[in-house]
Amino acid sequence: MQKTKYVTEQAVCQTTLHVESTILELDENGLTIMQRQKRFACQNSLEIRYLHVLWAEATKEQLTIHYAAERHKTLNATRKVFQLLDQGTSPRIQAWVQLLLDRAYGDSKARKNLKIYLNPFSGKGSAVKLYYRYAEPLFKAARCQIDLHETSHSGHASQLVREDRNIDACDAIVCCSGDGLPYEVINGIALRDDAGHILRNVPVVQLPGGSGNAMCVNMFKTTSFSHAALYTIKGIRQPIDLMSVTQGDKRYISFLSQSVGLLAECDLDTENMRFLGGKRFAVGFLQRLFSPPVYGCELAVYNSTSQPDPYADHPGCQTNEQSRGLPHLQFGSVNDILPDSWKREHHPTLGIFFAGQFPFVDAISKVFPDARPDDGLVDIIMVDSGIGAWKLVQLFKRVPEGNHLAMREVHHRKVAAYRVTPVRTRGAFSIDGERSSFQPFQVEVHPQLGMTLVTPVGAEEHRLGHN
Numbered sequence: 001m002q003k004t005k006y007v008t009e010q011a012v013c014q015t016t017l018h019v020e021s022t023i024l025e026l027d028e029n030g031l032t033i034m035q036r037q038k039r040f041a042c043q044n045s046l047e048i049r050y051l052h053v054l055w056a057e058a059t060k061e062q063l064t065i066h067y068a069a070e071r072h073k074t075l076n077a078t079r080k081v082f083q084l085l086d087q088g089t090s091p092r093i094q095a096w097v098q099l100l101l102d103r104a105y106g107d108s109k110a111r112k113n114l115k116i117y118l119n120p121f122s123g124k125g126s127a128v129k130l131y132y133r134y135a136e137p138l139f140k141a142a143r144c145q146i147d148l149h150e151t152s153h154s155g156h157a158s159q160l161v162r163e164d165r166n167i168d169a170c171d172a173i174v175c176c177s178g179d180g181l182p183y184e185v186i187n188g189i190a191l192r193d194d195a196g197h198i199l200r201n202v203p204v205v206q207l208p209g210g211s212g213n214a215m216c217v218n219m220f221k222t223t224s225f226s227h228a229a230l231y232t233i234k235g236i237r238q239p240i241d242l243m244s245v246t247q248g249d250k251r252y253i254s255f256l257s258q259s260v261g262l263l264a265e266c267d268l269d270t271e272n273m274r275f276l277g278g279k280r281f282a283v284g285f286l287q288r289l290f291s292p293p294v295y296g297c298e299l300a301v302y303n304s305t306s307q308p309d310p311y312a313d314h315p316g317c318q319t320n321e322q323s324r325g326l327p328h329l330q331f332g333s334v335n336d337i338l339p340d341s342w343k344r345e346h347h348p349t350l351g352i353f354f355a356g357q358f359p360f361v362d363a364i365s366k367v368f369p370d371a372r373p374d375d376g377l378v379d380i381i382m383v384d385s386g387i388g389a390w391k392l393v394q395l396f397k398r399v400p401e402g403n404h405l406a407m408r409e410v411h412h413r414k415v416a417a418y419r420v421t422p423v424r425t426r427g428a429f430s431i432d433g434e435r436s437s438f439q440p441f442q443v444e445v446h447p448q449l450g451m452t453l454v455t456p457v458g459a460e461e462h463r464l465g466h467n
């Protein structure tokens with residue numbers, strides 16, 4: 001807490017508050033607090049961006065401004081207190097405080113009601129510590145209402161969201177975890193009778209507590225825990241597409257990716273090396289570099305831009321109306337006969353199949369650089385297993401910048417739906433980074449079925465490892 005100052009109100013206009021020797025000025029970008037030393041000279045000026053202002057209130061006696069102060073690239077909840085000598089309830093001061101709050105929150109809802117799920121085993125097991133140290137103080141300073149649940153087992157978060165009768169009263173579901181927990185939450189909601197209504201209306205966000213944290217990187221453009229907490233407080237609602245994945249008689253909801261082949265193996269088959277953190281993926285890659293696996297498959301794709309009527313030759317399909325439940329599968333499931341309008345291809349020597357709807361699939365891999373999360377399309381990249389070790393290394397070196405799409409060996413496209421039928425009977429397949437059974441699967445995009453929060457205008461991008 002900063003040093004307390006004794007002041008009296010002499011407000012001169014709506015954006016400026018003179019309180020004895022202090023001037024509080026609301027300018028274009030934020031609040032400036034100046035100490036007036038002599039008649040015309042101001043010193044000790046402090047600037048607080050509106051983005052960083054968490055809360056402000058004036059009681060009869062004092063004005064308190066809570067804000068997120070940045071030190072060593074980490075945000076900490078702090079406050080300034082000014083004594084108002086019985087004048088805090090004056091309309092002028094109350095109007096100034098309201099103006100500060102209006103500018104601090106803009107289009108974002110203030111005092112959010114947050115439902116928080118904490119996975120104590122995410123990543124290297126530090127999510128709980130990170131939450132209490134970096135997120136909770138900011139949420140409390142911003143006067144958020146917190147309903148916190150620590151998950152006790154796999155499937156716990158799914159059960160909680162399925163049974164929660166007040167879920168639509170919350171302003172965001174905050175997963176303090178890797179990407180596994182948001183996947184679980186979304187699929188838990190998908191089992192409710194009002195799944196469509198909840199998915200479309202209640203934002204799901206992530207504080208980066210796991211090893212991948214793709215949801216946070218894509219939406220908040222940060223791997224910093226404290227910045228992600230601030231962007232949750234100040235986040236703006238943003239609809240996103242979700243994807244149905246049908247496999248056998250099951251239907252999963254995917255928000256991030258589907259992966260078959262080399263990359264899925266590097267992720268799933270190195271889970272016993274979790275102690276290596278992010279490096280386990282690189283170890284898996286090196287192990288397969290000189291003999292990449294071959295995942296021959298039949299691929300069928302539906303591209304809505306070339307075929308204007310997706311329903312024409314699929315009699316079983318229904319319109320994707322804004323129902324309260326989960327949307328109907330417009331293209332049927334993986335068990336249905338393929339519509340004639342779909343393009344069929346045979347890829348006998350496929351090595352990598354990766355599909356996703358966000359640019360980043362983890363904190364550093366920009367696999368789909370021009371993907372848009374709300375365009376009704378899923379990006380697919382495919383690479384042949386015969387690409388060769390040297391080209392494979394080139395490809396991976398280019399992925400962080402997203403330059404790999406320029407390589408002749410990388411086939412990229414955007415589709416509205418697709419089906420993969422593998423030739424082999426065993427192999428690696430993941431949905432949103434979670435292992436799924438190796439069987440034929442079909443994916444269709446549900447435009448803007450999901451909801452999340454994104455950073456407000458003016459937020460910085462930082463994808464480094466700080467808190």
Ligand SMILES: Nc1ncnc2c1ncn2[C@@H]1O[C@H](COP(=O)(O)OP(=O)(O)OP(=O)(O)O)[C@@H](O)[C@H]1O
Pocket residue numbers: 119120121122123124151152153154155156176177178179180181184209210211212213214433434
């Ligand atoms: N208390 C718990 N014990 C064991 N597993 C849990 C618990 N709580 C949640 N889980 C499961 O842990 C899985 C992985 O969670 P999460 O994604 O948060 O961490 P991660 O695997 O470290 O991160 P990433 O997905 O980024 O690699 C989820 O599928 C979830 O179901």
